[in-house]
Amino acid sequence: MKIRPVILCGGAGTRLWPKAKKHQAKQFIDFGNWTLLGKTLERVKASIYDAPIISTNAKYLKQVKQHLKKHKIRKFKIVLEPAKRNTAPAILSTALIKDIPNEQPLMFLAADHLIEKVALFNKAIKKNQKKLTHNNIFIFGIKPTIPSSEFGYFLTKNTKVTRFIEKPKAAKAKQIISKKGYWNSGMFYLRKDSIIDNFKKYQPNIYRNCNKAVTKAKYKSNVYYLNKQAFTKATAKSFDYAILEKTKDINAIKLDIPWSDLGSWKEICKMYGRNKRHYYKKKNVFHRPWGSYVNLFNGKEFLIKELYVKPKGILSLQKHHHRAEHWVVTHGKPKITLNKKYFTMKPDETIFIPLGAIHRIENPYKKPVKIIEAQVGSILKETDIVRFQDVYGRVK
Numbered sequence: 001m002k003i004r005p006v007i008l009c010g011g012a013g014t015r016l017w018p019k020a021k022k023h024q025a026k027q028f029i030d031f032g033n034w035t036l037l038g039k040t041l042e043r044v045k046a047s048i049y050d051a052p053i054i055s056t057n058a059k060y061l062k063q064v065k066q067h068l069k070k071h072k073i074r075k076f077k078i079v080l081e082p083a084k085r086n087t088a089p090a091i092l093s094t095a096l097i098k099d100i101p102n103e104q105p106l107m108f109l110a111a112d113h114l115i116e117k118v119a120l121f122n123k124a125i126k127k128n129q130k131k132l133t134h135n136n137i138f139i140f141g142i143k144p145t146i147p148s149s150e151f152g153y154f155l156t157k158n159t160k161v162t163r164f165i166e167k168p169k170a171a172k173a174k175q176i177i178s179k180k181g182y183w184n185s186g187m188f189y190l191r192k193d194s195i196i197d198n199f200k201k202y203q204p205n206i207y208r209n210c211n212k213a214v215t216k217a218k219y220k221s222n223v224y225y226l227n228k229q230a231f232t233k234a235t236a237k238s239f240d241y242a243i244l245e246k247t248k249d250i251n252a253i254k255l256d257i258p259w260s261d262l263g264s265w266k267e268i269c270k271m272y273g274r275n276k277r278h279y280y281k282k283k284n285v286f287h288r289p290w291g292s293y294v295n296l297f298n299g300k301e302f303l304i305k306e307l308y309v310k311p312k313g314i315l316s317l318q319k320h321h322h323r324a325e326h327w328v329v330t331h332g333k334p335k336i337t338l339n340k341k342y343f344t345m346k347p348d349e350t351i352f353i354p355l356g357a358i359h360r361i362e363n364p365y366k367k368p369v370k371i372i373e374a375q376v377g378s379i380l381k382e383t384d385i386v387r388f389q390d391v392y393g394r395v396k
Helices: 036-043 058-070 087-096 118-127 170-178 192-202 204-215 239-244 265-274
Strands: 004-008 053-057 077-081 105-110 137-142 153-157 160-165 182-191 218-220 223-225 250-255 285-288 291-299 302-309 317-319 323-331 335-338 341-344 350-353 359-362 369-377 386-389
Touching (some): 036 058, 053 087, 077 087, 087 204, 118 250, 137 153, 137 239, 153 250, 182 239, 182 250, 192 204, 265 302, 265 350, 302 359, 335 350
Antiparallel strands (some): 153 160, 153 182, 160 250, 218 223, 285 291, 291 302, 302 369, 317 359, 323 350, 335 341
């Protein structure tokens, strides 16, 4: 039996646009002729998979259909949530649709994760298929590259998961990594009957209402429109809290592959830094008295640059009216002014420059400084620079 991939595609992506009234959901952002949902759809074309099921909501239905068409996926099912109820009801509702047999292996994927080394990922899925039973659950752990406070972790004994730790502080994350803890990727692998058994046992309210929502769903053109009256009665809970923290039979599939949920501008900057050769164009290089910069990608209300600050180079003390900036240092040790603070940064460190903050980069050393910068805002032009001091005489 082939594995049925279920793509959870309901996230709003508000972490990237905290103050914006209208913002793009992360899975649909064009990062340079590709989107995270597009990459996920390409991933499930592998021979181990059956036709995908996409769980989303009415707001995103048009974009999901456009993506399916663009990636030439003709066989699919869409399960449409009538209201936001977090991941537990979303996961259960997709599993309950009637064309999925009871023993069907289901692989739950987030629409907004970037996974590299896909062959290794799919190999691990296939390898563990025979271990699936009517009540166990497999989750995917990613070997941490840094002690990040942006991800949840889990600890294991052999392959059994013994403990979950939700987004710890960096010092605690270091301890977890020293105990061989893994990032919790939020991807789940289990059979349909295991989902049903676990929900019946631990979340009868969610099971009862989701079952009703699916039974009374309207089905048209490959789309299940879940019954709103029943679905909204289901308790809003994440799958982690609803099931994973209650059930005992959780196994880990540990992966050492590049993975990111691109959930912060820091992660996005790093992704462009790793892949800058794909985005680099000589015509987008601009020289300045302090060094140079290259525009790597101009997206919708964001612009990614790489700054090169030569030894002894100093940018002007400046602010912006229309944009905030996120910087990730990739080379050298820049001295930074941020309002009334003055400090040195090191490679892999990151800083946020809020809209209207007075700031400057200096390089007093003999080695050049390189910074990947994400500008986020409504106007992303060089005209949006208000200079206060400048050693090159550019203050009028």
